[in-house]
Amino acid sequence: MDTCPECGNHDMRPVPLDSGTVIECGLCGEQFGDRRAVTKSTRSGEADNRRIDPMIWPLARILERLPGMDLGATSAGSADVLPYVDLIVVGQEALLQIENLAKSMRLAEGSLRNRWRIEARFDHTLVLLITANMKGSTLRDARIDIEVLAQCIERDMRLTWWRHANPAE
Numbered sequence: 001m002d003t004c005p006e007c008g009n010h011d012m013r014p015v016p017l018d019s020g021t022v023i024e025c026g027l028c029g030e031q032f033g034d035r036r037a038v039t040k041s042t043r044s045g046e047a048d049n050r051r052i053d054p055m056i057w058p059l060a061r062i063l064e065r066l067p068g069m070d071l072g073a074t075s076a077g078s079a080d081v082l083p084y085v086d087l088i089v090v091g092q093e094a095l096l097q098i099e100n101l102a103k104s105m106r107l108a109e110g111s112l113r114n115r116w117r118i119e120a121r122f123d124h125t126l127v128l129l130i131t132a133n134m135k136g137s138t139l140r141d142a143r144i145d146i147e148v149l150a151q152c153i154e155r156d157m158r159l160t161w162w163r164h165a166n167p168a169e
Contacts, residue, residue, distance in 0.1 A: 006030040055143060058150035060085050063130065065157075066101065067164065068093030072127060082142045084131035093164075098128065100162050101153065108152035113141035116149060 011026030020037035047057035055076035072086030
C-alpha cells in the first residue's frame, strides 16, 4: 500500500505487532492490514488511553456499554487474584442488565474454561464483581476466557432475548 485511503498521505509504515503486521499512515495514524491485527491494535490503544490493562479490556469494553452501570476497577489478574471487572450500579436500568448478563454468562459456559460469576457488594453504592470462580480456576485459563466471554456477551447483546429497560413501559 503506497497511499493512505483516508488522507492520501504517502508515508505508510509497517508496524509489527504480536498478532501480525499492520500498515500505519504516518500522518493520520489510520491502520490497514489483517483485520484481527488492526482490531487488536486499536483496542490496545483504547485500553492504554483508559489506563486499563489491554488483557482485560475486551471484557471491560463490552460491560461498560450496559445501561445503568459504569466501569469501576479492573484487573487482568496476578498470582494472587483472578481477572475481574467491577461494575458500579448508577441507574435503575442495571437490574434488567444484570439478568441479561447472568443469562449470557450461563450460555457461554460451554465455551469457557472456567465458570464465571457475578458477585454483589455494597461500597457506598452497589458494585458488581465479574470474575472467574476461584475453585478450579487458573490464571492462564481465566485470561484465555476473557476474550471468549466478551465475544459471547457482545453476540448476545444483539439477540432479541437481550432486553433493554424501557422507561415508557
